[in-house]
Amino acid sequence: MKFLCVPCDSPMKLQTVGPPERGSLSVVYSCPECGYEMAMLTNPFETQLVQSLGVRIGPDASSRLRAEGASASLTEASAEAGTEGTRAAGTSCPFAAMMPATEVALPDQAGEPIPVRWTSGAEARLANIPEFVRPMARTGIERFARERGTLEVDEKILDAARDFFGM
Amino acid sequence: MKRYHDIVGDGGSRVLEQVADQRSRITDGLAGVRHLVAVGSGKGGVGKSTLTLHLAGALRARGLRIAILDADFNGPSQARMAGVQGALFVPGSHKVALPRTRNGIGVFSMGSLIPESESLEFESAAQGESHTWRATREFALLGEILGSVEWGALDLLMFDLPPGAERTVQYADFLGPRTSFLLVTIPSEVARGVVARSVAALSKGPNRLLGYVENMSGYFCRDCNAIKPLFVSPDQPPPRLRRSAEASAKAEPFDAVQGRPSGLGIPCLGTVPFDPELARLCDTGIPLAELPETPVGRALEHVAQQLLDTLELTTPASPHGSRELRPGKEPRR
Numbered sequence: 001m002k003f004l005c006v007p008c009d010s011p012m013k014l015q016t017v018g019p020p021e022r023g024s025l026s027v028v029y030s031c032p033e034c035g036y037e038m039a040m041l042t043n044p045f046e047t048q049l050v051q052s053l054g055v056r057i058g059p060d061a062s063s064r065l066r067a068e069g070a071s072a073s074l075t076e077a078s079a080e081a082g083t084e085g086t087r088a089a090g091t092s093c094p095f096a097a098m099m100p101a102t103e104v105a106l107p108d109q110a111g112e113p114i115p116v117r118w119t120s121g122a123e124a125r126l127a128n129i130p131e132f133v134r135p136m137a138r139t140g141i142e143r144f145a146r147e148r149g150t151l152e153v154d155e156k157i158l159d160a161a162r163d164f165f166g167m
Numbered sequence: 168m169k170r171y172h173d174i175v176g177d178g179g180s181r182v183l184e185q186v187a188d189q190r191s192r193i194t195d196g197l198a199g200v201r202h203l204v205a206v207g208s209g210k211g212g213v214g215k216s217t218l219t220l221h222l223a224g225a226l227r228a229r230g231l232r233i234a235i236l237d238a239d240f241n242g243p244s245q246a247r248m249a250g251v252q253g254a255l256f257v258p259g260s261h262k263v264a265l266p267r268t269r270n271g272i273g274v275f276s277m278g279s280l281i282p283e284s285e286s287l288e289f290e291s292a293a294q295g296e297s298h299t300w301r302a303t304r305e306f307a308l309l310g311e312i313l314g315s316v317e318w319g320a321l322d323l324l325m326f327d328l329p330p331g332a333e334r335t336v337q338y339a340d341f342l343g344p345r346t347s348f349l350l351v352t353i354p355s356e357v358a359r360g361v362v363a364r365s366v367a368a369l370s371k372g373p374n375r376l377l378g379y380v381e382n383m384s385g386y387f388c389r390d391c392n393a394i395k396p397l398f399v400s401p402d403q404p405p406p407r408l409r410r411s412a413e414a415s416a417k418a419e420p421f422d423a424v425q426g427r428p429s430g431l432g433i434p435c436l437g438t439v440p441f442d443p444e445l446a447r448l449c450d451t452g453i454p455l456a457e458l459p460e461t462p463v464g465r466a467l468e469h470v471a472q473q474l475l476d477t478l479e480l481t482t483p484a485s486p487h488g489s490r491e492l493r494p495g496k497e498p499r500r
Contacts, residue, residue, distance in 0.1 A: 001182075002174050009169055014179030023292030029178060048293035052300040054307030055185040125258040130315045132308075133256045133263055136280055140255035162257040166264030167234065167273040167319060 003038065005031035012038070017057050023047050027057070116142040119154040189307075192314035196262070199320040202478050203346040204377070205238075205338055209365035210358045211330030214382040215351045216244045217449055218439065218470075219327040223272050225471035231322040234265060234273030236312065238338065239329035240287050240305055246278025250452025254279040262317045275316055306341050323478075332365040336372070344373040349436070349474065353383040354398040359430065366431050377477045378434035380470050386441040387462050394440050394462065436477065437470035439463060 003012040010033045018026030023044025030037045042050075050057065118126070126134060126141075144161045145153050177183055197203065206219045216239070223233045237245035246252045251274050254266035265273040281287060289304050291297065318324060326346070328338055339346065348369055352362040362379065369376055385394040442463040 001180070002171060002177055004169055004174070006168060011169070011174045011176070012178055020292060027180075044292040044294075045296055045299065048291050048296070048300045049303070050182065051292065052303035052307060053182065053186060054189065054304075054311060055182050057180055057182065122258075125260065128261050128315075129256065129258045129263040130311050133280065137256045137258060137263070141257065144255065158258055161255060162259055162264045165255045165266055166257055166259070167232075167267045167271075167317070 003029045005034060005036055008033035020047065025057070114151060116145055117152045119152065121155045122153045122158055125155065125158055189310050189314060193310055196314050196316070196318055197324070200318055200324045201321065202323045203326070203342065204323060204349055204478070205326040205328050205342060205346050206349050206351060207328035207335040207338065207365060208330065208351045208362055209332035209335055210352065210361040213351045213353045213358055216248060216327050217445065218351055218380060218382055219325050220245060220248050220449070221467050222471050222474060223325055224270060225467050226323060226475065227270055227272050232320060233323050233325070234318060234321050235275070235325045235327055237274070237276035237278065238309060238326045240277050240308065242329065243276045243278035245274050245327055246276035247452060248449040249274045249276070251276065251279050259317050262315050264317050275312060302337065306337070309341065332361060332368055335365045336368045339369055339372050339374045347375040347377050347478070349377045350379040350433070351382050352379055354381060363431055366433060376433050377474065378436040379431055380436050381438040383441045384438035386443070389444070397441060434477070436473040437466060439466040439470060
C-alpha cells in the first residue's frame with residue numbers, strides 16, 4: 001500500500017507505527033513536501049492480514065510491530081509456566097503454552113533450582129534460530145549440558161549437541 | 168496525479184522488501200539441495216506420510232543424503248513415525264540444526280515441537296476470522312522454517328504435504344518450479360478422482376509431475392504369505408484373491424493388473440501393498456530398513472528406484488519455462 005499527497009503529487013513517507021491496540025495499528029505517514037500528516041488506522045482484520053505475511057512494519061525497531069504467529073505475544077499461561085518468554089522479556093512464542101512442562105534446573109541441597117548459565121556466544125546463537133523453536137532448544141540444551149556435568153552452555157556444548165542430534 | 172506504479176518503494180513500510188528477503192533466504196538455504204520433491208495427493212488418508220518416510224529410508228539406505236519437511240503443520244505425523252518426537256533443535260552458527268533419525272534422515276516436523284494433545288494455534292488480532300488469514304500465516308511459517316534450518320548439502324528434500332487438492336497447488340506456487348511432485352493414490356475411484364483434480368490443477372503450473380504411487384494396493388497377509396485385495400471396484404471383476412509374495416513383488420502396477428487405465432495421465436512409479444506390520448512400525452518410530460525383506464519393502468525399493476530414475480532423467484523446470492505439464496519418464500514395466 002502506498003500513500004500519495006494529492007496536492008503535492010508526492011509519495012508520503014512512513015513516520016511512526018503505534019503499538020497494536022486491540023488489534024489496531026496506528027501508522028502515521030507524512031508528506032515530505034508540505035509536511036502534511038495522516039494516520040492509517042487498521043482494523044484487526046487488516047492488521048492480521050499483514051502480520052500473516054511474517055513481516056515487520058515500521059522504520060525502526062522501537063516502533064516495529066512483531067509479526068504474530070511465530071513471534072506472537074506470549075500468553076499468560078506460558079509465562080506462568082516459566083518458559084522462554086519469562087526469561088527473555090519482550091520476546092514471545094506462540095507455541096510456548098503448548099510445550100510440555102520441563103524442568104529448568106536440578107534442585108540443589110536446599111531445594112532451590114540451579115540455573116544453567118549461557119555464555120554470550122551461546123545466547124547469540126540461540127537468538128539466531130526461530131522464536132518458536134527457542135523454548136524447546138533452550139531446555140533441551142540445558143538438559144544436555146547437565147548430563148555432561150556442566151551448568152554452563154557455551155558454543156562447545158552447542159557444537160557437541162549439534163554433532164549428537166543434528167544432520 | 169501519480170499512480171501506484173509511478174511510485175518507487177512503499178514509503179517505508181518495507182513489506183514487499185521483507186517478503187522478497189524471505190524468498191531470497193529460502194532460495195539461499197536450499198541452494199545445496201539437489202532435488203526438491205513434494206509428496207502430495209489431494210486426498211487424505213492415502214498414506215502420503217508413510218510413503219514419504221519409507222521412500223526416504225529406502226533412498227537413505229542407498230547412501231543418499233535425505234531430509235523430510237513435514238509440511239502438514241496441523242496434522243504432523245513424521246515426528247512420531249520417524250522417532251524424532253523428542254528431537255532437540257540445536258542452534259548452529261547461524262541457523263538451527265536439522266534433527267536426524269537414527270538411520271540418518273533429517274526430519275523437521277511440528278510434531279517435534281507440539282505435543283499430540285495440542286493443536287497448532289496462532290495468536291491473532293482477528294480472532295474468529297482465521298479462514299481469511301490462516302493459510303497465509305502457515306505459509307509464512309513454512310518460509311521461516313525453510314529459511315532458518317541448516318539443510319546443507321542434500322540429494323533430496325521431501326515435503327510431506329497436507330491433504331487438499333487446492334493446498335497441493337498452493338504449495339506448488341509457494342515452493343516454486345524447482346519442486347517436483349509425486350502424487351499418492353489408493354485403488355479407490357473416490358481417491359483417484361480427487362488425485363485427478365490435483366493433476367489437473369498442477370498441470371497448469373510449471374512444476375514437474377514425476378508420477379504417482381498407488382498405495383494400499385492390496386494387503387500383505389502374513390498368515391497366507393499372499394497379497395489380498397483391499398478395494399474392489401464395483402464395475403470390475405474381483406481381482407485374484409491369492410498371489411504369492413514373490414509374484415507381488417515383481418507385479419506390474421495395479422492398473423495393469425486390473426486392465427484399466429489410471430486416468431491420471433502421469434506415470435505410475437509403482438504400487439505398494441498395505442502391511443499391518445508397517446503400520447505398527449510407523450506408530451513406534453522404527454525404520455522399515457530394520458525389517459527383514461518383505462513384499463512391502465521390495466515394493467518400496469522399486470518405487471524408490473523409479474523415483475530416482477525419474478529425477479535423474481528429467482531436467483529441472485526453469486523458472487521461466489513453459490507452463491505445460493512435463494511428466495517424468497514412463498517407468499519400465
